[in-house]
Amino acid sequence: MTAGLRWRKLVSGFMLTLTGVCAVVAVSVLFFILGYLVYHGGTSINWAFFTKLPVTVGDIGGGMANAIVGSAKLLLLASLIGVPIGFFGGIYMAEFSNSSIAFVVRFAADLLNGVPSIVIGIFAYTLAVLPFKHFSTWAGAMALGIMMIPITIRSTEEFLHGVPRALREASMALGASKWRTIAAVVVPAAYRGIMTAILLALARVAGETAPLLFTALGNRYWSPGWNQPTASLPAMIYYYALSPYEDWHRQAWAAGLVLLALILIVNIFARAILSRGGTVLR
């Protein structure tokens, strides 16, 4: 074997090891976090965690029922804000706008996607907290809803572009108007992809903490209404992890595990929708 060939084999082996190690590190970080959460949080998860309110400082036990319900309320309301705006905006971009308008909207959506979540929190605080002089579920949902818009709008556009032109033409050739074609043929054909993207957007904002600190704030009791502050899982983790009490740390771990499990389930569900019968987007 010549020296040149030996050198090449050495380089090849080195690069293979390097890329392999990087891939393993990327995956193992997730499993490390998962394992750590299960180790610390798993023992603290019990029925009371899901059904009881937080107890007063010093007492042991209690749960985060209010935070779980609060997170659900926030996500529901955020979807009601973010999904329609993103969905219809995406339809406009894919089907109606000319290329320069689409370019501007796409660019703005990408920028909005990159805006730090804490800045979006302050924005919602200025708009929905300051004028009413109190924190509220509305304000928190607004912040999360804004964060859902760019993901929804971009993926709706992408999936609509993926629908073959032949399907649109078939519909138009039968005398269907453009709106009818979009509503009856194009959107149903892209429906699975769009649903998946919406679920992923939901999973992403489910774990956001920063925007909620200025808006929904937090609550140690049941939130009295949509107009009042509410507890949420991410905010609860934040407050509990910073507290000096051992029992609260234990519960923060448990909340982290529940939140992660929730996000994992939504992710798996989203991918299942996409992979089920992939005949539409060929």
Added chain:
Amino acid sequence: MHASVRQAVSVNINPTTMATGREVAAPESMRMSINKVNFFYGQKQTLFDINMGVTANKVTALIGPSGCGKSTLLRTLNRMHETVRGARLQGEILLDGKDILSQDVTLLRRRVGMVFQRPNPFPKSIFDNVAYGLRVNGSKIPIADAVEKSLRHAALWDEVKDHLHKSAYELSGGQQQRLCIARGLAVEPEVLLLDEPCSALDPISTAKIEELLVQLKDLCTITIVTHNMQQAARVSDYTSFLLMGQLVEFSPTPQMFTTPSDPRTEAYITGRFG
């Protein structure tokens, strides 16, 4: 060159409704006429001064090499060219004597249906595919009956009658194309345009569709684009030969394939180019 084109047209076109517009008692009537049509994609002109007619209840074939403008010409007949940005049409196209360009495009496309090159069923059930045009047009007739009728006309009924609610994607390519024909027939068009309907199909499916076209003549007028000259010879009554956006020759099919009047037509059909 232009002179020979004109000559071929004026010699061979059925003269009953052309030019003079006077109705002479004739067994055959023009369903559509194309008068001095020029077509542009942006700055590029793709059709030059096309004059031809489409005879009622006959099959008219458009042949020519790739890029000669035959599909473009076909798509102007139900104004599908308007779905492409930058497309522009000059001239006059008449359907039963009325200009199609000044009509409501939705109503026009209901009267002039289209079947495309690749089978393009909707991602819906077989039944819903055929019913789509009826629902869009708010048809009053019972949908189930109309669906059955259309599937029978498209010679597909016996193959699908037991699973009408299965996805159209479970059908074979040839069945899908016949489904698309049934979908087009459901709204009872006067003219059916077919854009190379067999180019993505195997020989057996192709034979089925060719057979079908001949049967459908009683029901409607057919215009078919094909790159397959044997197919044009088998199914059509009239053939028009296009070359680089010009109409070279328009004749009854037997005449076109036996005694073409233009040397370029002869060169093309004997396989010397294209």
